[in-house]
Amino acid sequence: MNRLDGKVALISGAARGIGAETARQMVRAGARVAIGDVLDERGRQTVRELEKDGGSAIFVHLDVTSPDDWDAAIAAAVSKFGGLDILVNNAGVFLGRGVEQATLADWQRLCGVNLTGVFLGTKQAVPALRERGRDSAQGSAIVNLASIAGLVGSQLDPLYSMTKGGVTSFTKSTALEFARKGYRIRVNSIHPGVIETDMGAQTFAVRAERMGTNDVEAARELSLTSHPIGRLGTATDIANGIVFLASDDAGFMTGAGLVVDGGYTAQ
Numbered sequence: 074m075n076r077l078d079g080k081v082a083l084i085s086g087a088a089r090g091i092g093a094e095t096a097r098q099m100v101r102a103g104a105r106v107a108i109g110d111v112l113d114e115r116g117r118q119t120v121r122e123l124e125k126d127g128g129s130a131i132f133v134h135l136d137v138t139s140p141d142d143w144d145a146a147i148a149a150a151v152s153k154f155g156g157l158d159i160l161v162n163n164a165g166v167f168l169g170r171g172v173e174q175a176t177l178a179d180w181q182r183l184c185g186v187n188l189t190g191v192f193l194g195t196k197q198a199v200p201a202l203r204e205r206g207r208d209s210a211q212g213s214a215i216v217n218l219a220s221i222a223g224l225v226g227s228q229l230d231p232l233y234s235m236t237k238g239g240v241t242s243f244t245k246s247t248a249l250e251f252a253r254k255g256y257r258i259r260v261n262s263i264h265p266g267v268i269e270t271d272m273g274a275q276t277f278a279v280r281a282e283r284m285g286t287n288d289v290e291a292a293r294e295l296s297l298t299s300h301p302i303g304r305l306g307t308a309t310d311i312a313n314g315i316v317f318l319a320s321d322d323a324g325f326m327t328g329a330g331l332v333v334d335g336g337y338t339a340q
């Protein structure tokens with residue numbers, strides 16, 4: 074018996090990075106997955122890799138800021154796999170500009186993906202998640218990608234941290250709303266430290282620029298020293314946490330935040 078046997082998951086922003094690795098670990102744990110992203114070719118490639126490993130997966134074009142795209146993605150998952158048990162609101166963007174440098178357009182873009190995307194995904198997946206939650210042992214599950222930047226201040230990106238703080242409290246509020254309504258949908262967030270993905274690399278570049286150098290490797294080393302465990306995180310570290318939160322093993326967890334940060338916020 075695998076952790077996610079019989080479950081169907083929709084993961085936003087899963088063409089690459091943490092989302093793609095989550096799809097891999099979910100398939101390995103027995104789930105069938107729909108991966109949604111704006112990167113169509115990369116997303117299809119990720120699906121081909123999952124299928125090569127014997128997994129059941131589909132790609133759907135999903136811009137998380139579009140209500141129509143969400144409707145189509147949820148309908149595709151339900152029609153292909155018969156329902157929806159798990160939503161992972163993973164799509165996210167980083168900016169890396171101080172308050173004085175950031176423009177209104179920057180802020181609107183961050184809000185669109187990191188906040189509107191989570192709101193729409195949650196709102197529009199509720200009917201399908203409710204349906205499956207009724208007959209499942211521990212209910213359906215939503216996992217939201219927050220960040221350590223949603224728990225403590227960010228040295229690099231105040232606007233990003235504002236959006237992730239929003240995701241953190243939205244997680245708790247929706248957990249309470251769904252529990253009060255008897256929906257059997259658990260909602261939890263995960264809070265990664267710095268993870269070696271494209272977004273992680275973007276943070277190193279911004280840090281290097283702040284240091285007045287092109288030496289991205291030196292910036293990466295500096296970032297590493299903030300993680301007491303002595304290394305940066307991998308996409309697998311985070312995917313493992315997401316699989317746990319989505320599984321029945323986390324059946325008594327809702328409105329919680331799982332911190333996976335190598336000790337960053339313990340200091």
Ligand SMILES: NC(=O)c1ccc[n+]([C@@H]2O[C@H](COP(=O)([O-])OP(=O)(O)OC[C@H]3O[C@@H](n4cnc5c(N)ncnc54)[C@H](O)[C@@H]3O)[C@@H](O)[C@H]2O)c1
Pocket residue numbers: 085086087088089090091092109110111112135136137138162163164165166186218219220221264265266267268269270271272273
């Ligand atoms: N990498 C880190 O250090 C780190 C740390 C904390 C939290 N996170 C969070 O984890 C999540 C995944 O990050 P990652 O490191 O894999 O980043 P990434 O940049 O590698 O992947 C993000 C994915 O989201 C997709 N995306 C962007 N805009 C989209 C949109 N409008 N609609 C659909 N998809 C869209 C991208 O195409 C990409 O595939 C994000 O929410 C991020 O904020 C990352």
